[in-house]
Amino acid sequence: MNVRMKLFMGLTAVLLLVSLFISQTGRNHRLFAGSDYAIYLPLVTKPVSKDLTVTGVEITQAIQRADNSVPLVANRNTVVRVFAEAPVGGPINNVVVRLTAVRNGSTIGQMNSAPTTIPIDATRDNFNSSVNFQLPAGWLSGNVNLTATIDPDNTVPEANENNNTISQTINFNTVPDLQVRLVPINYTHTGPTAPGFYPAQSVDYISDWLMRAYPVGNVEIAIRSPYNFTGNLQDSNSWVNDLQTGLLNRMRELKLFDGYSLNTPVVYYAFVPISNGSTRWFFSGIAGIGWIGGRESVGLNLMGFWPADETGKLAAHEIGHNMGRRHAPCGVSGQTDPNYPYPGASIGEYGLDIPNGVFWSPATAVDIMSYCEPAWISDYTYIGIYNDQQANGFAAMNDMAVDSLIVSASLSADGAVTLAPSYAFASYPAADGGSDYRVELLDENGNILVSHPMQLREAEEEEVSARELTAVLPLPTTAAATLRLMHGNEVVASRSLSNPAAFGPQTATAVRQGNRITLTWGLVNTPAVVRLSPDGGQNWTALGIDVTDGTFTVDATTLPASENGLFEIILGNTGSKVVLTAVLP
Structure with a gap:
């Protein structure tokens, strides 16, 4: 047959x-x-009963919306989720998905997944239901067209081969590096729990979490030489207070006396130890604070006593304030951001901690700007920080410092203003005030020499809040006799300024005994700033602020390496610049 x-x-x-x-x-x-x-x-044939399709892609770097509208950052870890499905005949095993990248018309690479099982339905809430690619470094810049193809070699017979591909063009945006100057604190604790000395810990425990969650391509940490601080951080007044001696106030002053401008993009982050060996002063309470919109903040080093991520998350919260973020509504008894879009501080969208492979659901994760856990970053906060860094992260210091006057004051809840000592030295005037307060300098006849706007900054955490006025204004050529703060047409604070001639000839001496260097200039009760330049005046490190003893002692082992060291003593509350110098012995 x-x-x-x-x-x-x-x-x-x-x-x-x-x-x-x-x-x-x-x-x-x-x-x-x-x-x-x-x-x-x-001959009766049976129709093909399988179909593979790609229904969408999601490109995430920490958090993303379904429409991929959260901006992407150049040179940042990126994962592409390909939603590949087998709606007919699924699940289907041993299927390959290919991702191809094209820039400026040229293919820059392709990636194949391992053979995988394609589900009937791939959903955003199930990370393992999508086929996921971490993009190589060479793809993470400029405009890139991504094409995802399921079964690129047609090994699976399908009823429809025309739904196997999807393309999307994405743009990786250039974002300035986040610059953080970590300020280790030599902390002398005067509070009731384990008072004593807690040495500075000059270790970076914050950049890892910042890099995982923040919309930047790099976190640049520079560890400053330690700064000495004495106070009781179990009391809110040592964090920030009306006398401008709180640690947060000091960070703003420290930045200026270190030679930065008021509007520099560099974050000054005071890093406070909570332990010395087995002795610990902190168990609960205020752990950090930061100016909203001003890039200075303070946080405790919780490493070793709390989970490893907590120190970095605390820094991300406080630096988030520095970048204009207010509290998200969970666990906060005070004011929260009225524009926060999700109830209970939910992150709102699906998040991804790429280095650790942790997938965050909006049903359980809350925003880092809340006080609740588990914490990740919402799309709202992510975009807010992205916009702030794009607007302010590129800010450049003026080309040349000029003789300037730094004026600062605290503003209490009832509107009372308390002036801090003012200092005249070479700095960078900041023109943008952003408040209805201004500072005026008058000559001995009461004539206005300078009228300059002031910046108003706010900070708030549980049990503590503060408002601060700051201005850096150019010194007039004529010595000022009076400084006054104006709110509208009302004088809210004033001070007589010392005539530099009244000091007579002044000198400063520096004497070394072993590892200790003692500076002496003899003007008791006149506030002064002590700072050191390791290179003859090009760069500065502030050592002491509002020193009133006419003398200052420093441990030489904590000073920056120096070949041409020079001390400056800047006298405060003067009508023009009075600066004494001494060579580092």
């Missing part, structure tokens, strides 16, 4: 050629082998 395929009336049939012969006996006929007969049988 032979079997062949033939077309019969436009249909496919099976032709069987059978050799038979007929035996006729009476009325009965029988077929016997010996003759050929053609028999046509219809």
Whole structure:
């Protein structure tokens, strides 16, 4: 018997050629082998019952919306989620998905997934239901067209091969590096719990979490030489207070006396130890604070006593304030951001901690700007920080410092203003005030020499809040006799300024005994700033602020390495610049 395929009336049939012969006996006929007969049988085929498709892609660097509208940052870890599905015949095993990248018309690379099982339905809330690619470094800049293809080699027979590909063009935006100057604090604790000395810890425990969550391509940490601070951080007044001696106030002053401008993008972050060996002063309470919109903040080093991420998360919260973020509404008894879009401080969208492979659901994770856990970053906060860094992260210092006056004051809840000592030295005037307060300098006859706007900054955490006025204004050529703060047309604070001639000839001496260097200039009760330049005046490190003893002692082992060291003593509350110098012995 032979079997062949033939077309019969436009249909496919099976032709069987059978050799038979007929035996006729009476009325009965029988077929016997010996003759050929053609028999046509219809061929019934079963339709293909499988289909693979790509329904979408999501490109995330920490958090993303379904429409991919959260901006992408150049040179930042990036994961592409390909939503590959098998709606017919699924799940289907051993399927490959390919991702191809094109820039400026040229293919820059492609990636193949391992053979995987494609589900019937891939959803955003199930990270493992999508096929996920971490992009190589060479793809993370400029405009890139991504094409995702399921079963690129057509190894799976499908009813529809036309739904296997999807493309999306994305842009990686250039964002300035986040610059943080970590200020280790030599902390002398005067509070009731374990008072004593807690040495500075010059270790970066914050950049890892910042890099995982913040919309930047790099976090640049510079560890400053330690700064000495004495106070009781179990009391809110040592964090920030009306006398401008709180640690947060000091960070703003420290930045200026270190030679930065008021509007520099560099974050000054005071890093406070809570332990010395087995002794610990902190168990609960205020752990950090930061100016809203001003890039200075304070946080405790919780490493070793809290989970490893907590120190970095605390820094992300406080630096978030520095970048204009207010509290998200969870666990906060004070004011919260009225524009926060999600109830209970939910992160709102699906988040991804790429280095650690942790997938965050908006049903459980809350925003880092709240006081609740588990904490990640919402799309709202992520975009807010992105916009702030794009607007302010590129800010450059003026080309040359000029003789300037730094004026600062605290503003209490009832509107009372308390002036801090003012200092005249070479700095960078800041023109943008942003408040209805201004500072005026008057000559000895009461004539206004300078009228300059002031910046108003706010900070708030549980149990503590503060408002601060700051201005850096150019010094007039005529010595000022009076400084006054104005709110509208009302004088809210004033001070008489010392005439530099009243000090007479002044000198400063620096004497080394072992590892201790003692500076002496003899003007008791005149506030002064002590700072050191390791390179003859090009760069500065402030050592002491509002020193009133006429003398200052420093441990030489804590000073920056120096080949041409120079001390400056800047006298405060003067009508023009009075700066004494001494060579580092």
